[in-house]
Amino acid sequence: MNWKPHPLFIIGLAMTSAPIIAQAKIYVSVEQAQKILLPNKSLAKNPMIITEDLQDKMRSASSIRHPFQGDQIWRAADGSWFIVDEVVGKHEMITYAVALNPSGAVTGIEILEYVESYGYEVAEANWRKQFVGKTAVDPIKLNQDIQNIGGATLSCKHLTDGVKRVAVLYEIALKNQTLSLKAK
Amino acid sequence: MIRCKPLLGTFVEIRIEDQSPPLKALDEAFLAVEQVQFLMCFHNPNSELSQINARSYLEPVRIHPWTAEVLRIAKEIYLQSQGVFNCGVGHHLVEAGLLPKHGKLNNYSFGGIEDLQLIEHFLVRSSLPLCLDLGGIAKGYAVDKAVEALLANGVQAGSVNAGGDIRIFGGRSQAIQIRNPSKPHELIQIGSMSAGAIATSSLYFANRSSGSKSFMVNPLNQGHIEFSESYSVVATRCVYADALTKVVSISRNTRHPCLSHFSAQAIRIPNTQSP
Numbered sequence: 001m002n003w004k005p006h007p008l009f010i011i012g013l014a015m016t017s018a019p020i021i022a023q024a025k026i027y028v029s030v031e032q033a034q035k036i037l038l039p040n041k042s043l044a045k046n047p048m049i050i051t052e053d054l055q056d057k058m059r060s061a062s063s064i065r066h067p068f069q070g071d072q073i074w075r076a077a078d079g080s081w082f083i084v085d086e087v088v089g090k091h092e093m094i095t096y097a098v099a100l101n102p103s104g105a106v107t108g109i110e111i112l113e114y115v116e117s118y119g120y121e122v123a124e125a126n127w128r129k130q131f132v133g134k135t136a137v138d139p140i141k142l143n144q145d146i147q148n149i150g151g152a153t154l155s156c157k158h159l160t161d162g163v164k165r166v167a168v169l170y171e172i173a174l175k176n177q178t179l180s181l182k183a184k
Numbered sequence: 185m186i187r188c189k190p191l192l193g194t195f196v197e198i199r200i201e202d203q204s205p206p207l208k209a210l211d212e213a214f215l216a217v218e219q220v221q222f223l224m225c226f227h228n229p230n231s232e233l234s235q236i237n238a239r240s241y242l243e244p245v246r247i248h249p250w251t252a253e254v255l256r257i258a259k260e261i262y263l264q265s266q267g268v269f270n271c272g273v274g275h276h277l278v279e280a281g282l283l284p285k286h287g288k289l290n291n292y293s294f295g296g297i298e299d300l301q302l303i304e305h306f307l308v309r310s311s312l313p314l315c316l317d318l319g320g321i322a323k324g325y326a327v328d329k330a331v332e333a334l335l336a337n338g339v340q341a342g343s344v345n346a347g348g349d350i351r352i353f354g355g356r357s358q359a360i361q362i363r364n365p366s367k368p369h370e371l372i373q374i375g376s377m378s379a380g381a382i383a384t385s386s387l388y389f390a391n392r393s394s395g396s397k398s399f400m401v402n403p404l405n406q407g408h409i410e411f412s413e414s415y416s417v418v419a420t421r422c423v424y425a426d427a428l429t430k431v432v433s434i435s436r437n438t439r440h441p442c443l444s445h446f447s448a449q450a451i452r453i454p455n456t457q458s459p
Contacts (some may be wrong), residue, residue, distance in 0.1 A: 001380035001420045001447065004357070009374045027188045027197075036187070036211075091369065096190075111188035111195065116369065149371060150416060151363030152386040153323070153347035156190040 024115045025147075030097065034074065034082055037099035037108040043074040043082055046177075054172055062165035064158075073174075078102060081174055084112070087162040092116045094159055104170040106163060185210065191217050192323050194347025198330060201341035201354060209337035213330040213344065220326035223251050224318045226274060229286045233318055236300070237274070238287070240310040244303060252306050254318060254325050255297070257423055261321075262297050264442040265431045270403035272296030274317035280397040280408065283317060296403060319399075324383055324426025327351045331422075344422075349383040351422040363388070365414040366457040374416070374451060381422035385429035386414035402434050409434060412455035419448035 028036065034043055048070035050058075058068055064087055072084035079102030086095045095113040098106055186199040187210055198213050225231045232251045239245050247255075261269045275294050277283040295312025302308055323346050330344045331351050341354020352358055357378040361371035368388045387398055387410070397408040415433040419425040424446045431440055438450035 001418070002355075002357075002378040003375060003380050003382075003418045003449075004377070005375040005451075006373050009372065025188070025197075027186055109190055111190070114188065114195065147371070148343060148345060148350055148352070148358050148360050148377075149348065149363065150345075150350055150360060150382050150384045151348040151368065152384060152389045152414065153194045153349075154389055156194050159190050 024113065026113050027111055030072070030084060030112065033084075033097040033110045033112055036110055037097060038076055038080055038082055041076040041078065041080060043076050046073050046075040047071045048073055048173060050173075054169070057172060058165040058168045061168040062161045064161050064165055068165060068169065075177070080107075081170065083166050083169070085162050085166060087158050089158045092158070094162070096159060096162065098163055098166050100166070100170055100174070104167070104175060106167070109159075109163060111159075187214070189214055189217075192221050192326060192346055194323075196326075196330075196347070197343075197345040198334070199343045199345075200334065200339050201356060202339055205339050206337045209334055209339050212337060213333040216329040216333045217326045217346070220250065220322055220329055223248050224254060224322040224325075226283050226317050226319065233316060234286060236308060236310075237314055237316055240300065240308055241313045244307050244309040246307050249306055250325070250329065252302060252308070254322060254423070255300065255308065256302065257325070258297050258318070258321055258427070259300070261424075261427045261431070261442070261446075264445050265435075265440070266442075267296075267298075267404055268402075268431045268434050268440075268442075269320070269427055270296045270298075271316045271318055271320065272299070272314060273401040273403055273406070274315035276401045276406060276408070277317060277399060278315065280399075282397070282399050320430045321423060321427040323347065324349050324381070324422035324424070327381065327422035327426075349381070349422055349426050350377075351381040352377050353379055355379065362414065362416055362451075362453060365412060365453055365455040372453065374453075377418070380418060380420055381425040382416055382418045383422060383425035383429050384414055384416040385433040387411065388414070400430070400433065404434075411436065414453045414455075416451045416453070417443070417448050418451070419446055424448055 050068055050070040055067055066088045074082040081100040084097050093115040097110045099108045101107050188195055188197045196217055198210055223232045232247050236245050258271050278285050292313040294315050299312040300308055300310045327344045327346050327349055331353055334342050341356055343352040355378050357376045359373055359376050360382060362374050364370040364372050365386050365388055398410055400409050402409050415429050417425045417428040428448050431442055432438055432450045438452045443450055
């Protein structure tokens with residue numbers, strides 16, 4: 001074990017110095033997540049318009065109010081799906097990818113970005129814009145190094161709710177596409 | 185390379201510092217965490233933990249070596265902490281609605297980890313009905329297994345962070361920041377580590393409505409405990425760090441005698457906003 005306590009913390013000063021705010025963590029890009037979750041499969045982008053009706057059903061299945069964007073959906077030749085979604089909580093915004101096999105079962109989930117801050121900042125559209133389009137190779141203004149943050153355990157319940165709405169998306173909208181492709 | 189997945193009810197980050205690590209190293213490290221979740225999850229009625237809870241009072245139950253190792257360590261920490269650490273509190277969490285109910289709880293008088301015997305290396309049976317919850321130790325164990333998977337794949341340096349329980353290996357000194365219990369979105373740099381583990385206990389993310397009970401139970405008086413500060417424990421392995429945070433936060437003693445037995449040390453961060 002090799003552990004060095006911070007000298008200012010020992011004498012109680014680390015508490016009074018300027019706070020470090022937990023901000024944004026970028027893990028992998030969309031392309032990297034595709035290779036991780038659906039290796040060796042070529043994916044075709046398959047954006048969809050999400051109708052009001054579908055949006056309502058996804059909302060009631062997941063309790064996530066933030067609307068689902070249908071522009072980040074990909075399909076593999078074998079009928080697998082790769083979907084990027086975002087969940088916005090009171091204190092966090094998480095972009096994640098989920099892979100579904102042709103029968104709609106979740107085969108993997110990967111976090112792309114985790115942005116944490118105070119609730120009002122996350123809710124603010126302008127504040128969120130600064131992260132749009134950022135990738136792992138573009139760490140401008142974001143932490144160069146992902147911090148080692150210790151503390152009480154954060155729940156991933158919100159993300160689990162997000163995956164529930166993707167399951168509804170499959171049942172209502174994607175399943176039919178898989179079937180109609182097979183029919184051809 | 186760093187990746188993050190939702191596992192163990194939280195977010196698990198695995199990082200490799202090496203320039204060109206073997207591709208399967210990260211996958212295998214995440215698989216190790218998934219395996220621990222599969223074996224020791226209270227929520228899953230088919231996990232080995234649920235099987236032990238359902239059947240070990242009635243018949244011997246054969247278990248995976250990893251489950252057996254966690255139970256052995258849990259018994260060791262129970263003994264060394266004189267009962268301050270005891271996984272046999274699951275029924276209190278079920279009653280409080282914090283864990284799911286599998287079948288009836290009946291009016292059993294439940295035993296604790298001390299009533300579970302490892303009659304062979306991988307075979308357990310209990311002298312009393314049990315409702316074990318490994319929530320206070322399995323996350324740390326999963327972090328250690330992920331690190332072992334990275335090492336087995338030849339990874340030189342890296343770290344694993346499961347929702348705040350961290351292990352670092354490979355020699356490069358890394359700053360460790362802990363959430364401020366008064367303002368959990370602010371971080372306090374408490375030190376740096378190049379090899380070892382740190383875990384933290386606190387109740388600030390419990391998101392409770394007033395009146396609901398805390399998820400920490402004192403096994404000695406079976407009461408749900410409340411505290412607003414946070415307790416971190418630094419140890420060689422994350423399984424010890426994770427379990428010992430419960431000893432320290434339940435006893436509220438950062439110099440608890442069992443820390444030195446495990447070559448561990450504890451750090452208390454006060455909540456400056458609490459009265």
